[in-house]
Amino acid sequence: MEQLVRNHASYILNLVHKMGSNYAGLPPMDWSQYDTFHGDFEKCSLLTAALAHLGFYMLMFLGFINSFLFTPKVATERNREGYAPLYNSFEQLYSRYVYRRVRHCFNQPICSTPAAEVTINERYTDDYNWTFKFTDRTRRCINLGSYNYLGFAEPTGPRADAAAVASRRYGLALASPRAELGSCLLHKELEETTARFLGVEATIVFGMGFATNSLGLPGLLGPGTLALSDENNHASLILGLRQARATVRVFRHNDLAHLERIARAAIAERRWTKIVIVLEGVYSMEGSIVPLQGVVALKKRLGLQLYLDEAHSVGALGARARGVTDYCGVDPTDIDVLMGTFTKSFGAAGGYIAGSAKLIRWIRAHGHAHTYAHAMSPPMAAQVLAAMRALCTPQGLRRVRTLRDNTHYFRRRLREMGVVTYGHEDSPVVPMMVFTLSNISATLERLTARGVAAVGVGFPATPLYKSRLRFCLSAAHSREQLDTCLAAIQEVVEELGLQYSRRR
């Protein structure tokens, strides 16, 4: 036993020593050879940033006074004398007195398929957003809020039919994790089809995209691992890294020179068994695209590993819809762990991890989601299979081109209005900056009244002064629908003075 431990320790030490000595002395990357564009992030004026901060602090201050004068309309902890408080007091104050003021613009219930149009249940409040009641009215809106990049969220048609057939054959759920009685032929077919689609050896699928990351990373990384994580990585990646007990160092968003600096410094420390870069294909809050060729060149030069989350890029990017690898001309087998979800481009739910056959065998044995979480629902698997097969036909691929054309058109028209948009020209996620929290609700209320459904994002999902509307484009949008939305946005932009761009 002692010998075994000693052998294992010397193996780890050799590995660590090897990582340090082989790579630290290599010449620096010549970034001029690569496209290192990290996205367009036009800065707002100092005045706008200062006013956004001031507005926030005023709301907090007023909230503080309010909490003294009036009892909040929420349940309070009782009989907890002597216990530490269960809730964080700053978060309570923020959610009760700042977020509550704009709460009517979030969590809007819908009652239709989230297709190019969506039906919203109307609600009202008679107590300043503490509670809501439904009216019996609904509102049909053009949908700029749902992730439906390729328009596969459809109530009828071949995908919906395939899902209906699967639900009649297997039921809605298999009542087991995959590792027990929860595997069916559809899963096998989906895993094989996804592997072929992505151009890798093997794939494993899960019932939930979020859990693919948060439960998948702990099976792959451990306490000796260093993760180099993009500052804008999704919550599921951050949670997965925490659960893996990996050490995390954060690099500036899409900044390859910064990534190289911290990677070299880490290698020189000679104490990591594994150094893994963790990033995304398309960033859903920034609308930016990872400069993948440069990342892969860096990873190869320094002997690092790469975990790439393609949740928003698979299907939506690349001439063959294969995602950011296809878009950037990178061989997918150069990515050690390729993760993605079926929620955005495939109109379904669930996630996958793709890579070498050995990797997938390892995840089947060590991944918590495969062993313990409920298997992917059969109708979902059928919907994804049908959508993926459609993407292998010319008609299916036309959706990818339509999405790109819609994206370019929409981004160009927004720029002409003088608003600040973030990200990359080809990204179907289009953040329009409104900077202050109150602008989110003012804009969304007016857009909804004009028949446009959209999503607002503010603190804590963004920095305090970087509130935004996040538009998601779809291949299902017709040009007329986009023009209707743009006309509504133009009216609202002019009414509220949202022309923050200083490039005109």
Ligand SMILES: Cc1ncc(COP(=O)(O)O)c(C=O)c1O
């Ligand atoms: C980058 C990224 N990864 C993972 C997820 C989680 O996926 P899902 O919503 O399919 O559970 C999301 C969700 O939006 C995401 O943006």
